[in-house]
Structures are given as structure tokens and as C-alpha cells.
Amino acid sequence: MTGPANGAKPMLRLQGISKYYHSAAAVRNVDLEFRAGECHALLGENGAGKSTLSKLISGVTQPTEGAILLDGKPVSFRSPIDGLRSGIVMVHQETSLVPSMTVAQNLFLGDETWFNRKRKLEIEAQIFLNSLNFEVSPEALVSSLGSARKQMVEIARAVRQKARLIIFDEPTATLTPEEKSHFFALLARLRRDGVAIVFISHALEEALQIADRITVLRDGQVVSSGQVTEYDRARIVSDMVGRSRPGDVQDVPPRKVRPRQKEVLSVRNLSMGKVVRNTSFTVYAGQVTGMFGLVGSGRTETARIIAGLAKRDFFYGGDVMLEGRPVRYRVPRQAMFDGIAYVTEDRKHDGFFETMSIADNLGVAAMARSARFWALPSSRLVSLFHHWKRKLDIKTIDEGARVVELSGGNQQKVVIARSLQLNPRIVILDEPTRGVDVGAIAEIHKAINALADEGYAVILISSYLPEVMAMSDRVLVSRAGKIVEEFSPETATEQQIMYAAVH
């Protein structure tokens, strides 16, 4: 998949770029080139400076040293508006859409005509979204969309602005294989139209598949940069972490599927609006039950109903039986008391308390479960912190560090620790390894396997098929709001699972 002749003059060049956040160097002395019609992948662990670089290029922040040359001329962007005007568009990792407005309005945000008819705009938006094979209804409010569909609207907005250079920050994290294939086809079309693409991702095999040039960053510096042909997975990983690290999801040895123990949870005919449609399945202890499905197939909503975060239909809403006893939770607290822990898909949004330290986060969880403690001595907090630090290998200096300063992988571990603190019977993990770098993924997988081995019932919701196949003892496939089929990872192939998910 090589782009046009590399001899073409670089559209954008970074010379000696550095960015210091009150004396800490996020990016140091970076030289990079981006050519028209070329897909350039920026890879690196969390905190390696990828996002900072993308913010510099798009004008969200300004470099401390060095120059940015556009078509050879130095430019300085004071705000994203300048970036947009010179054709540089960025698709942010955390969504930058207006939740209270419709998809169509968001798509044209910033460059509406002075007088717009909502209906005409919605028709135009429908055509444009369809031409990218993104199935999103333009009349819907963005707040009602799942994170994957928000990502689609973000991508559509960037592409619509006829940019010369588009920066995609983790674009495929939320997409499932079906949507990914449409997205890659879109990238191919963009490159044919001479658009330069910056692809920032943790998914190394995707970068290998679609990029022409790869640059690996570590601790804010360029470790290596070159044609995609010079790279393979092992070299990228070793460049990223400075030494080769085992435990990648690809090299996990095929293991024996855990047998099912006693039935813990049985869901019968659960329904909620058009999202969850009469779904029925059973979950057993001592097993990882994988739930795979396309975007909008209702897996997250089903989990949220079970965990008391959402309410099923009043009439014919179906039943949830916890060890044979029908339960109906109005608030998550009740579910927690019954031992059901739900680790959210959108950890930044409702995963942890940003302003509180790690120890406090854990402390809150401990107090929530047991009515006895109405206060916790700080020594108890510290011991809690060390317990989970050892168990989940959370890399941080001290328990006082604020969670928001941790890397994606460690944040996820804190959220998991907070849920496990309730010593639940059922742990529902919703896209636990999204936006987490390779090393941390292996550790989270190790923690999940440990949970199942200890007899917990683990429900793993993931859109990344290799992860579902590697981690689950049984795979439930959900389509249009209903679990349609159960596969055993030993016998089923990825094509079979995809067929069940699509048709």
C-alpha cells in the first residue's frame, strides 16, 4: 500500500519542535515530514507525545521551540481556527461534538451558511454519511449516540472540510471490523485525492496494514521513522518500549477453555426501546463470557440494565435472575450491593473521580459497599492502594497521584480496582483495553484471567475480535439488540462470528 512517489515535496514539516509543560518536556526536538497522499502512522506508548504532536500540528497548542513549515513557509497557529483555515483538521480522541445538537448540525458546525434549513441540512448530512458507509441517523441528538457512532460523526466532519491534512487520533478504537473496513476504504480514497493523513493509534497491525510511513515515538522523542516495509510488529514494539515485551495478545499461547461452573446470572427476554430487543442469555461463574457485536448491537445497554445504570421497558421488559432470584435495580448502588460491578466503556466520562487521588478513589469504593465504615483511616487507604498496586501492577509513584495524570492503561486499572474493591460476584468489563497501550493491555488481560480463575463470573464486552477470541471461554454474538448465537473460541472462526454479527 505505498502512496505516491516519495520524492514529492513534503506538505508539512516539523523542525526541531519541542513542547514543555512547566519544565516537563512532552515533546523534544522532533523532525517529521508529512507528504500529500501519504498515510503517516505515529506510534508509541501513552505519554510518548503522540497527542501532544497532533495538538501542535492542528493549532490547539503552540510549540515552545522549533518551527512548523507548511509548503515550505513557516506558520504559527494560535488556535484551531488558523489550522482549519490552512486545511489542517484534527479528529480528537475524546469526542469534540456538541451533545445537545443533532448529528447534522454537528457535521456542519463552524461553517454553516448564515441561513440554514434544518431539513435540507439533514438530507445533505444523510447523503454524506451514507457515502462513507457510516450508519448514523442525522436527526439523532449526539447525546443519544454510542461512542463508536460519535467517532463516525467526528471522522465524517473532518473529511467533509476538504482538508489537505487530517490527523486521526485513535480513530478505530471504537469501530468493529465491519466499520473498520469501510474506514480503511475511506482512507484509500482520501489518499487518492492527495490528502495527507496522520494516523495515531495503538493498533499496530492496523498501522502496518494501511500506513505508508511509520514513526515511533518514545518519551517525546522520535526513536525511528521510515517506510512501512522496514517495519514489523516485533520491531515496532521493541522501538516503543525500548526492549521487547512478551505477553502481547498475538503471542498468547492457545489455552484450554475454562469449564462452566454454577449459573450466576440468567437474562430472559430483556427489552429496552429499540436498543435491546428480547435478549436472553445465561452467565456462569469461573468463566470469561465474551460479548461481541457490531456498533449499536445493544451490548453496552444490556450490561447497563443488568448493573442498574439503565431501566428496561415497563411492559414486557423481561427478567434478570441473579442465582435464580429475579432482580430489578433502579440505581447502581443496589446492583453493587448484590455483587454486580460494571466497569464503564467511557472511563474518562464516568470511570473515576478525576480530582481525587488513587487512594481516595479506592476508598470511596470501599465505603460504598459496606455500610459499616462511615469513615476510613488513611492507613487503610494506603494499604488498599498497595494491595491493588501489587495485584494489578499499577505503575505510579505514590498513592497521592491524581488519577487523571496516569496513562490510559493505569487509569483503566484503577477503575477495575475500584470495581473489584466491592468483591463482586459478576464483573462486567466494557471495552477494558480501549485506548490502552500494548504493554498495559497484557497486564489487564492477565488481571481478567486471574478474576475468572478465582471463580468470578466475568463478562467481557469488546469490539476487537482477536481480543474476544483470545480471552473468552465462550463468545456470545449480539445483533440488532439480541444475543443471536453462542460460539466456542476453540471451534469457531472469525468469519463465522462476523457472519453472525452482520447478517
Next chain:
Amino acid sequence: MPREQHDGTSVCNASALSLRDRLLPSHLLGEVLSKDWIDTLIPTAFLGVTAVALFILTPGFFAAASLSDLSRVLGEYLLVGMGVAIIMIAGGIDLSIGSAFALCNFVALALVFKFQLHVALAFPLTIAFGIGLGAINGYLVGYRRLRAFLTTLVTLVIFRSIFDLLALNYSATLLQNYQVNGIALWDFMGDGEILGLPSSFVAALLVAAGCHVYLTRLRGGWHVQAVGGSRRSAFNAGINVRRTVAATFMLGGALTAIGAFFFAARLNTAGSSTGVGMELIVITGIVLGGISLGGGRGSIAKALLGMTAVICITNGMLRMGLASGGSSMVLGAVLIVAVILDIRWAKNRHKVLARNYVAPVRFVMPPLVDSQPGAATPYAMNQGLAGVSAIGLRQLEGPEDVILDEDDHLYTGTRHGDIVRFLAPDYSRQEIVAHIGGHPLGMAIDRDGSIVACVAGMGLYRTTRDGEVTCLTNETNRSRFSIIDDSKIKMADDLDIAPDGRIFFTDPSVRYELSDWLNEALEMRGNGRLICFDPRDGSTRTVARNLIFPNGVCMTNDGQSLLLASTWACRILRYWYDGPKIGQIEVVIENLPGYPDNINRASDGTFWCALVGMRSPAFDLMLEMPKVRERMIKRVAPDNCLFANTNSGCLIRFDAEGRVLQSLWDPTGEAHSHVTSMREHKGRLFIGGLRNNRIGMIDLPEAGQDWSGYRSYWGDAR
């Protein structure tokens, strides 16, 4: 049998609609719920309850005189309130309006009485003063990015103290001489009426209309909502967030000044209690209306409804002699109840909508014709399609329709949104002609050899032979009485091109997308329509309405009429688009044993039609019981719902008078399980299937060996 009917109602639905269904069609509930103005349901209901309560508790409340006084006061409040509403939609809040109102009132009186300025000059000056006050708040909140709540709390105190100082020192001298320059305008604004409505109320309505257009149509309004919804996203999208926020405060100041001016004209006093507590009443009204404190969500209509309710309550309680403490206590209770209802409604609306959107209707299907092997009818099952060979087996997904050009190349559409060409003569090599995105369904070849295709969810598209795609139309005229916006073409299915170039295509449903097309079969309601695109002037008109799932379209050879397949009604209709019977619809074939999909011409002047599925007695019986279908949709998972049998289908050939001559079957379903369309071309028949992974091909020895669709439409002109 009813022969002509412009509007397809009686033709498409032979059985009489139940009276209840005709008076209050059940599909209206679902459609009303899907509109976004339904959010004002709570405030409207609240206003209704308040009116009834006041009518009972305070006799004479609705007497003409008291109503006009009330609406005069209401006008002033509404003017101020709209300013605050826009500020809140932008994510801010303005507590200083009470004091600003008092100051503007004082300034107005000063200009008119003390400085003897003409009223027509004093009015704009007061507004300018109001804008100045707003600018102070705007600068602090917008540019210095201070918290709106605290800032306006501070300005409330400052403005109030300035007003008290001025009132203390100058109020006496202010009103010495009553001589007003431009007294006519002054009195008009104070007590005048237009068409029986107080001037301030009319002004409020005008401003409301302006604000509504501003918020829903103009770029500035959208930017206000964007900033209110998410300040950072607006910033990233290149909107000048600071200026927008400041502008909303200045607009608020202006509207407060207008309200104050009307107040001054009415009362001519600058009492120390002017505007005290106004912010509580106004903000209560706005929040009651459903505008969220967090910003981004809300509309002017909601604010008006909310404030009207609140002011009626406060006014009503004054009449009942409740002390002011009592009225604010009641106000607080009212606010709490309203907010709870609003949140609960916003959360559950999508569930109620999902449950009630599908609205089945009664439909009596005529008795089923026997199509078993050896039956005496032309539909008897045979092995006609057993010998079908497959093209592009397992390489295609969803070739709904197929068409061939003069060079015998084969074109079809795929689920991924591409138009694919199989190269003659052996159709083993395929190439992508163009990528459109939506799933291309029905196709036709135009005089210049370009392919015109109906694309699901997108409309009508033309693709030239070298792959250049242009959109012909994606919007038709909106029908007057339809609640949902049926101007958008949701699911264009098949088309055909008239000799004069006009393109007639069907839009089977105004209520469902392609992914929900199954609901149409359960509804049996005339949701479909026939649309005509005229390339000569680019216009798109809906020419026939209330058809049950109109699907296949094919021009007859008489140049005046076209055949139309009404799938779920198992009928083939004829629509006259020219000639004496223009605009009329009549039934050509009634009571087919299966569901007709695409219709195309055959070599001997007859027509082919694909039956995409066959009727079954159990489903026909359920069509007569709409309530059963409604319960089934609500209680049974979609996959388990009863449905038409679309796994076995056949092709039939019939003549223009509606006599079915022949049918071709594949009883085992192994050779070609699912058929939605067929195209005859030079002695061979090519078969497409919406959910199939191949194109079928079979020889027709007795058909015209050199007959081609293109020449039968356009002769040899190329």
C-alpha cells in the same frame, strides 16, 4: 373492483379501514412522538393545568379586562425572559436582570421627562444603555471567562445600589413636569393595543418570532447552542466562543431595556421595588419551560410557555390574597414538580416511541390461489429455474437488481455501496464502476447508456459508463398533512425512464429505512408513493400516494402508462402518466400467490415479475388482525416474529391485460434461493436477489435471441 383512484387509498387497501383508524389513525401517535417539538408537552400541559386551577380558584381571572392587564405585564416579562433564555442556552445565566430592569426604567424616565427627549429618540438610547449593562456582564463572563452565576450576582448588587442612589437623589426632580415630548407614542406603548392585544405583548411576540428564527435557522443561533452544549467542542470547531457569549449578554441587556421602557411608559414611576425578585420569576419560568441550566438544550417556545405559566400563577395568587412568601413557596413547589416530570419524560421518550411507532392496519387478503405442483393455475410449481447457473458466486453481497448494456456487460449494486460491472462474455471478471455509499437497488439504462440507480436512503443517482456519479434528486415535495417530514426519500427502490426522459421511481415507505423494511409488511399501511423526476427542469414531484410498499416500476409499450408492483398487497397496478386517463391508478393483477418485487420487459411485449416471497395462510390470517400484530411486535423478538416466506420465490410472465402466462420456479431453493429481480437480454434471463450472494443466469430458448432492453426502450439511437 374500484377502477380509477388518483389517491391509492381504496385501491391499495380493498378492505375498509376501521372507522376508529380513519378518524384517529394510530400511526399519528408514533409520528408525533418522534418530532422534537413534543418536548414542549410538559410545559404546555402545565400551562393547561394552571389555567384550569386559576379558573376555579380565582373567578374573573379570565375576564377580558384582567386578561389584557395580565398580558401587558406578561409582555414585559417575556421580553426580559427571552434575553435570559438565550443567555442560558449559551450556557450562562444572568441574575442581574432585575436591577438592570430598574436602571433602564429610571434612565427611560430621565430621558423622557428630565431631558425632554422625544420618545422615539429615548427608546433607542435606553436600549443602548441596556446593551451597555449587558456588555459589562458579557465582557466579564465571555472574555475574562469568570463564572456567570457569581459575576451576575455581583452586578445585580452593583446595579441595584446605583439605582437606589439615583432614585433617592433624583426621583423627586424627575417627575416635576408631566410634559412628554411625543406623548402619543408614549401612551401607545403604555396602554395602546393592536388588534385587541396590549402593545408590549405584541412586541414580545414579534421578538419571540425573531429569536426563534435566530436560534433555529441562523448561524449565530446555532453557535449559541453549540457554545452552550460544549464550549470546548465549539472552540475546536473554530467558533469564536468569547464573542458569542458576550453577544448573548448584550442581547439580554437590549431586551431587558425594551421591557423596562414599556414598563416606564405604563407606570411612569421609579419605585424602589422595581424589578425586585424579577430574576427568580423569570428563571423559574425558563427552567419550567424545559431549558436546561447546563446550557445547549432549549427553545424560545419553551421559555415563553414556562414564563406564562409562572406569571399566571404569581398573578393568580396575588388575586387570591396570598402573601408574597406564600406565592414564592408555591412557585418553588411548582418548579420542582416540573423539573422532575421533564427529566423523566426526556429519559423515557425514546422507549415510548419505540413501543408505539409501528401501527398495523387491517387488511383482508383475497383467498390464496393454488400454486402447488400440478395445480390448474399458471402459478403451478415447476423446475423452470432448476438449471440456473451462478455469476459472481460468494463474491457479491446483495445484488438486488441487474441490468445489461448494449455491449452485454452486466451491472449490479452491492451492500457496500458499489456499482459493479461483470465483463461479457463469460461474466467471470468483475470491476467496481463507482462507489456511491448507499445500497444501489433498482436500475435502468438511460438513452446515453449511463446507469440511473435508486440508492437506498440517498435517492436517485446517475453513473456514467466511466464511473462518474451525480445525484439527480434526493428530495421531493413535502405533503401538507403529514406530521413526519416526508420530503426526504428514505428508501428509493426501483425506477424506469419514460420515453420523454422523465424518471418515475418508487419510495416504498415514508416511515421506515431500508433496515426496517420488514415493519412495512407488518403495518400494511399505505406508506409508499410514486415520485417523478423531470430532468428537463430538475423538478421532483410525488405523483401518487398511500400505496402499500410500491416496489417494481416498468414502462408499458403504449407510452402512456407504467406498471407498478405493490409488494405486500400482492397486486400489480397501472399508473397513467400521460394520455386521457392521466394520474389514475387501476389494478392490473389482483391476488397474486406471492409478493411482487421488480417488473421488467420481456422480448415478446409481455412483462416479467419477480415474486420475492410466497404467501402463507397463517400470515394472511394475521393481516386481518392488526391488534395481534401490534402485540406481536411489542412482545416477541423481531427475529421470532411471523413473516412472509421470502425464502422461496419465482418469476412470472404476464401480458399487459393482466393474464399470467408462465411461472418459473426453483422448488428446492438450492440453485437460486432468493429472487427480487430479473432482466431478459438476448435470449438469456439474469436474476438478482437482495439477500443473495450471486446473480443467476438461464437460457430462454423460445425468447427473441437478439432482443435487448436498451433497444426496446431507446431503439438504435446511441
Next chain:
Amino acid sequence: MTTWWQRWRGIGGASPAIPPLDGPYDANNALEEGDALLRVDAPDNLFKVGGQLQFTSGTKRMAIIGPGEAVLVEDHGTEITAAAGDGGDSGVVALSGGTLLRVGLRPDATSRIGTLDGDITALAFDREGAILACIGSSKHGLGAWTRDLLEKRREGSLWRLDPRTAAATKLSHGLAYPCGVLSLSNGSVVVAEAWRHRLVEVLPGGRTKPLASDLPGYPARLISADGGGAWLAVMAPRNQLVEFVLREDEYRNRMLSEIDPAHWIAPSLTRARSFLEPMQQGAQRSLGTLKPWAPSMSIGLVIRFSHDWAAQYSLFSRADGTRHGIRSVLRDADRLLATSIGAGEILSLPLSKLGERI
């Protein structure tokens, strides 16, 4: 017991839910991949008499004398509805209408025992040699089993015929279409109540105690397995649409009166053969293939129960298979035999492959 509150909201007992096929009922293709011993029209009622394997096909009683070879033993002239072997040299056969015959290896050993009022759906011998007979419904014969379901009848009964005097005593009545009976070593009698999807123990005095309920289908004949437990043949799957129609009285009555029984919304022993039979949305073929997990009115299913009547595992032929309508099973040495009425085959599955202790 469903309260009115549950019935109004359609939850709990009033919920139209059916058990999903997971856990012990985890779907697989064991029956479809098993090898066919022989092909015969509508085989049923496998039993052993004098060491010889016999089965019934319509009115004929046949014997299996080798792989792929069966020979007619006797043609009884009327439909045979049930049969069972006493473990020794003789067996019992029930003809439509309720007449019971004692049979042996050759036709001349046939003798008449007595008659019961109604088609006998299942037979078994208890420890003392007495004959246990189930009458599915006093109103409808075996052939009209779907009508009995759709008319929501609960008129099945269990009888015991004294080994010497053949006097019939009624053990229990008001059963929901008993279609399988088994006498356990401890003397208790287990009956498969088809319309209530459960296995119950019939206690002295006629009351019943549920042993295994909420089965995913309509249970039929069952036989004991080595080391306790049992094999159960499930003749048809539970289907959410059928259970919905059972609640819609007006639709159901008109369907029963106006539509041909072959085209009813009802469980069936064979795959849909004509497009006049009802189809559900999930059963649409996409990309030319029928999904194994598509909803269907017929299935091939045998369930293995442990000694405490907990389901252990099950053998399936799913929606895309042909070997449906399995109404009787028999354990013979190291293999399990099953009769598939839908495919017209007798299947043989080596027990070793199923993880059984031989």
C-alpha cells in the same frame, strides 16, 4: 404463580420468554454429524425384545438385523402409537385407539392384553413387570398432537396395568400431554409432560413433583442411562411465536378452524417443506445459507440428565439440519440409537464419543 401485577407487566411467569440454548443446552451438531443406521419412513418407538432391536414404522413393526438392514416382523394394520420391551423376551405394543398387544420375536407370539380409552403415547414396564401407559390426551390421537397443544388441553393420564390380571388403574390425570414414561429402580415413576416442558415424578395419589422444568422443547420418550440419570428425546423446540399464539385466543381459534393443520403456527416433527408453512423473520436465508441458529418449528434434540435430574449436555440437529423430530431413543451396548421422523432415519452415535462411561 404469576400475580396480576406480573401478568399486567408481562414479566415473571407471564413473560413470553423461552430458555436460551446455552449451558447444558449449548447447541452443537452432534446428531447431524452422527451416522445413519438405516433409512425408513417415519421410524419411531425403538425397543428391545429378546435381544433383538425392534422399531415401528406406521402400522408395521420391524426388526434391525444388521447395519442398514431391517425386516418386517408384523403389520398390525392400524397405526402403532407406542411400544416397549420388558428387558426380557417380550414387549408391549399399543395400537391407535388404545388396544395393547403383547409381542415377541415372531408374529405368532402376539396376543391381546386389553384396551384403554384413547391413543397411548408411551409405554414402560416397572420392576414388578406391570405395564405403565400414558394417554396423551383423551380428546385427540397421537396424530393430532398439535391440535391438542393449540387447544391448550390438559387431559393426559397415566395408567398401570397389573402384570397378571391386566386390570388398569389410573395413577394420575390432568397431565399436560404425557409423552414419555420411565420407571426408576426405586419404584418411582417419571413422566414427561410435553405441554409443560418438564419431567415430573408421579407420586402415589396422583400428585406430581417436578424434577426438571423449563426445558427448551416438548419432551417425549425417555430411557434410563447407566449409572442413573436418563436420555430424553425432545420431539420439537419451544418457539416464542407458538407461545405467543397460545395467548392470542381469537387468532388461534380462527387458525384452527380455517387453516390446514400442516400450515399452522405449531411445533413440527419435520423441517418446513412448503412455503405455505409459516416462516419467522430470523429464518430468512442470507447470502444463500440458512443460519443454524434461525428460529424454527422443528429440531433434533436429545438431552442427557444426571441421576439428580440436572441436564448435563445435549445433542442437536439444528435449523439447517434435516434430522428433526426425534421421539424415541434407545441405548444399545456401546451406542445410542435415535429415531428421526423428520429425516426418516435411525441414527447411531457411539457413546464413547459423548464422554460416557461404558
